[in-house]
Amino acid sequence: MKQSPQLxxxxxxxxxxxxxxxxxxxxxxxxLVEILEEDEAEVRRIGTTHRVIADKMAVLRDxxxxxxxxxxxxxxxxxxxxxxxRGGIPSPFGGPGLIPKTNTTVRNTRIGREIVYTxxxxxxxxxxxxxxxxxxxxRLEPHELVEILEIxxxxxxxxxxx
Amino acid sequence: xxxxxxxxVGAVSGIxxxxxxLMVIADATIANYGEVKITINGDHEYEVxxxxxxxxxxxxxxxxxxxxxxxxxxxxxxxxxxxxxxxxYLPTELPWLSExxxxxNVRLSCQLKVKxxxxxxxxxxxxxxxxxxxxxTKVRDLTHDIKEVTLEVVDPPDISMVPxxxxxxxxxxxxxxxxxxxxxxxxxxNPSDTKHVELEIRLVPNGIATxxxxxxxxxxxxxxxxxxxxxxxxxxxxxxxxxxxxxxGMAPIKSILLSMxxxxxxxxxxxxxxxxxxxxxxxxxxxxxxxxELPNFEFIPALSNPEEEDEWQGETGLITDVxxxxxxxxxxxxxxxxxxxxxxxxxxxxxxxxxVPDELTYYDKFG
Numbered sequence: 309m310k311q312s313p314q315l316x317x318x319x320x321x322x323x324x325x326x327x328x329x330x331x332x333x334x335x336x337x338x339x340l341v342e343i344l345e346e347d348e349a350e351v352r353r354i355g356t357t358h359r360v361i362a363d364k365m366a367v368l369r370d371x372x373x374x375x376x377x378x379x380x381x382x383x384x385x386x387x388x389x390x391x392x393x394r395g396g397i398p399s400p401f402g403g404p405g406l407i408p409k410t411n412t413t414v415r416n417t418r419i420g421r422e423i424v425y426t427x428x429x430x431x432x433x434x435x436x437x438x439x440x441x442x443x444x445x446x447r448l449e450p451h452e453l454v455e456i457l458e459i460x461x462x463x464x465x466x467x468x469x470x
Numbered sequence: 471x472x473x474x475x476x477x478x479v480g481a482v483s484g485i486x487x488x489x490x491x492l493m494v495i496a497d498a499t500i501a502n503y504g505e506v507k508i509t510i511n512g513d514h515e516y517e518v519x520x521x522x523x524x525x526x527x528x529x530x531x532x533x534x535x536x537x538x539x540x541x542x543x544x545x546x547x548x549x550x551x552x553x554x555x556x557x558x559y560l561p562t563e564l565p566w567l568s569e570x571x572x573x574x575n576v577r578l579s580c581q582l583k584v585k586x587x588x589x590x591x592x593x594x595x596x597x598x599x600x601x602x603x604x605x606x607t608k609v610r611d612l613t614h615d616i617k618e619v620t621l622e623v624v625d626p627p628d629i630s631m632v633p634x635x636x637x638x639x640x641x642x643x644x645x646x647x648x649x650x651x652x653x654x655x656x657x658x659x660n661p662s663d664t665k666h667v668e669l670e671i672r673l674v675p676n677g678i679a680t681x682x683x684x685x686x687x688x689x690x691x692x693x694x695x696x697x698x699x700x701x702x703x704x705x706x707x708x709x710x711x712x713x714x715x716x717x718x719g720m721a722p723i724k725s726i727l728l729s730m731x732x733x734x735x736x737x738x739x740x741x742x743x744x745x746x747x748x749x750x751x752x753x754x755x756x757x758x759x760x761x762x763e764l765p766n767f768e769f770i771p772a773l774s775n776p777e778e779e780d781e782w783q784g785e786t787g788l789i790t791d792v793x794x795x796x797x798x799x800x801x802x803x804x805x806x807x808x809x810x811x812x813x814x815x816x817x818x819x820x821x822x823x824x825x826v827p828d829e830l831t832y833y834d835k836f837g
Contacts, residue, residue: 375788377809379746380775406546406566
């Protein structure tokens with residue numbers, strides 16, 4: 309698919325030094341539309357949606373906040389820590405203002421794997437289906453999110469037991 | 471007729487675009503704004519060469535505005551009020567400024583170029599901020615993910631600050647960054663030692679600065695930092711003091727306590743420190759030593775999830791619950807908090823419920 313002028317502008321915003329020092333694309337040379345399409349296909353192949361993935365990320369982030377900066381157990385088998393650094397980042401797609409620089413670390417103790425994501429990851433995945441370009445420090449692979457966060461393919465309801 | 475119209479519109483658009491590009495190139499290469507005058511807070515005047523961003527221009531005059539990204543417009547910290555001479559807001563400034571800030575002529579100094587005489591306002595304490603050359607004299611592990619870094623101040627040879635303030639450490643180019651970046655860290659040492667600055671830095675996943683400190687920084691390295699900044703410091707009153715921190719939030723509280731011990735300030739002080747398990751707890755012996763020096767000081771560490779092998783006898787639970795358990799009325803109390811926004815928000819609520827007036831709750835939020 310040909311990239312629209314709007315996506316051209318968004319891709320420009322994602323370049324290093326425009327909104328963040330390293331930008332959002334890493335070493336990925338593809339057009340943004342190709343990155344989006346490929347991840348969209350991957351998510352569809354897994355049998356879930358960007359919204360379901362982002363919702364689960366947000367739920368675990370919100371539960372992790374209860375740890376007040378330290379790891380906290382979240383049922384059924386997660387340890388979650390939410391910590392913040394100074395400042396905020398605007399979305400390269402425009403709106404919704406500054407997104408806090410919050411890191412969520414999720415350890416899945418059942419499979420012994422860990423993943424780290426930021427609030428802007430949650431926004432970019434949920435609202436735009438964007439997991440960042442290959443080689444970006446904050447790139448997330450959809451299949452890793454699904455495996456580590458234990459997102460069931462048919463999952464629509466992401467509320468965790470308290 | 472229609473095609474002539476299209477050609478005309480196209481030609482006008484093309485010429486406009488060409489002229490706009492030409493203006494940008496000319497502004498960047500041949501524009502000469504000459505000498506301009508920057509007046510700060512009405513009474514400090516500086517003759518400077520125009521054409522560069524305000525942040526860098528002020529830095530050349532040894533006036534340092536806090537900025538965590540080194541002037542690339544990606545942290546939104548370097549705000550100043552420009553009363554005259556700023557011109558229109560730039561698109562790169564707007565995401566960082568609220569409507570109220572725009573009404574009050576707040577600008578992002580790294581984006582705003584100095585082209586005319588300007589009148590600006592900055593906090594008076596920024597005149598005390600300097601850039602320091604320093605040397606790393608010690609790096610040690612406090613926990614599995616927090617390091618203590620001691621810097622010896624070289625040039626200027628002394629730093630003057632108050633306990634609780636922070637500095638901005640310059641991280642040089644390395645594997646994760648092609649350009650230097652600046653990050654803010656609270657000072658943990660007693661400011662009466664004007665030759666050294668001690669920092670406590672927790673490893674942030676994928677963090678450019680913290681990865682450098684944890685994996686690359688070594689004793690003997692030369693390091694640049696600027697500071698001091700911030701208004702998180704002990705107020706001179708007779709009230710009781712409650713301090714609450716977690717993780718590297720220990721740093722400014724420790725600085726305040728060391729200063730209190732040295733000055734013999736013996737107000738009733740309780741310090742609640744939250745960690746998950748014993749491996750996340752640090753400087754306990756130093757806090758116990760301070761308890762000996764300050765008879766009215768009590769250190770109350772709390773573990774939210776102690777391991778069995780910790781054999782922990784102290785307080786357990788979230789720090790908010792432990793504070794609530796220990797505090798009676800907070801009417802004659804002032805509070806000092808340092809940690810993540812989530813921790814601060816939760817603690818402010820507990821303190822407020824206990825009667826600590828909101829205006830007497832001071833915090834250094836990492837947000």
